Amino acid sequence: MQLRSTLLPSLGVFAAAARHQNLAHAAEELHLTASAVSHHVRKLESLLGVSLFQRHARGVTLTTEGRQLADAASVALADVAAVAGALHARGDVVPLRVTTLHSLAYCWLVPRLPRFFAAHPQIRVEFDSSPTLARFDDNGPELGIRYGAGHWPGLISHHLMDEELFPVASPALPGLQGITRPEQITGLPMLADLGPQGWRDWFREAGVHGPQLPTPHVFSDSTDVMRAAVYGLGAALARKHIATAYLQRYELVRLPGPAMRARLAYYVVHAAHRTLSPAGQLFLDWLKDQAKDERTPMPAVPDELLGRPPAG
Template identity: 60%
Template sequence: MTLRTDWISALAAFESAARHQNFAHAAEELHLTASAVSHHVRKLEAQLGVALFQRHARGVSLTAEGRQLADAASSAIASMDDVMRGLRDAREERDRVRITTLHSLTYTWLVPRLPRFTAAHPHIRLNVDTEVALTRFEEGGPDLGIRYGQGHWPGLTAHHLMDDALFPVASPTLAGIHGVHEAADVAKLPLISDLSLQGWQDWFRAADVRGARLDERYTFSDTTDALNGAVHGLGAVLAREQIAVPYLADGRLVRLPGPSMPTRFGYYVVYPAHRRLRPAARAFVDWVLKQPGQPA
């Protein structure tokens, strides 16, 4: 016997009624009336020529034939539900992009721009990981990353995103800031460092300041923490141009006298050279590579 499409709703009503052993509860689950559920069941019984339920004053109970059909219907619905869930999960996985990037860049540069990406690609879901350690691009791991370096990593394709520069900044309320009029005066302030390969010694050399005794009072492993230390008046910090923008824009930090020193490194979008990017990941790469020329 071929399963006709007009039997589907009747089977769904029957399966729910069989599971609940109650037409009213099945009706509530299916957003129908109890009489509609009863109608579907009677229609199925008429088509099959057997009684599926025994009706009695306390409610209904399955007949032997009803139990047989209920087991088959329940198994079939569970199988279809599993397949449909798998198809839905596979689609969601295709539309998910896993990104590993730098915490400082994410907070100040990437996140303010992400609404623009979402507007252009509303179906794509992003997982953003800001682990400090270099992430391995293994199966099941991130699709791509944004790294800071010279642009050469074994096994990775690297696209140049943007360069950067370093200059000193401090809170406008930092004690002694009003006496800073030239680059040499910055050395009179307490200094904050991070673990970047270019630091205060490099900057003072670029500023042609010689022999200054530097009070590097605080060192943070994360650039964002170093900037926040400066916001709270701990001292002056060397800020990366791309990361300092929101701090300068809202006045939490001000730029101090002295040159802007180009960094020896830049930002790169990277992904495994041997792995073809999925369309969702390719869409993100194409989008993010256009962002350096766009305001946040």
């Protein structure tokens, strides 16, 4: 049967009476008279055609039907209260949409986010790390982190940090122990991504000319290259900001040779036609602070999460 909206107040009164199993106590909680509570209960009983309470000299007790309705009413009212509480809380929440690179988010940004959220608990950030370039229209993200030359039509770019590349490999990679010079790396299996600078550029930087390079395994995403190196598939030419977390956890080690300055860099971008919101400006300023704060080490994953006994 369909419960008319005019009976919803009676259902709320009944739920309180059922919780107390005492009409007077329910009346006190609801700031009603005991006769008003009784009226609401009888109204429900009349509609449903059942007795909800057994009445006796010492008060009331729920009937079987009353217990069923009381259980359902308490669950429904609790759900409504939870949703109402969440809706009320949203009035204090400030949304912010950010698009970023998956590799940088995984290795550099996410480990630092607790610092931002602790300082700005009211801001809720929605991150998009899909490989497609986002459109910064009125329905798009407010901020983005990109790796490039710093010039994108319709966007304002803020330089975040430069990048450099150097070779890394798993300490368990066979043959690694004998590698002491850059030219010896050519004897290892190699991994590569789709970046504009690769192994040939690095060997040229290292002063190594002429050796035949093995054909590398190629991954489109830098995170996949790092994970492949961790699992011992070969040596990888890594970006510093992507590799740091793996180096600190000793999942990867740096191989002999120079760090080659990357031609591209990381930038924070936003639409030229939109003024940044206060939340967007806060996040932009925080990103810049994080990028230049070399004193703060990259947070490391606890030893126990890596299967190692705790230090000390």
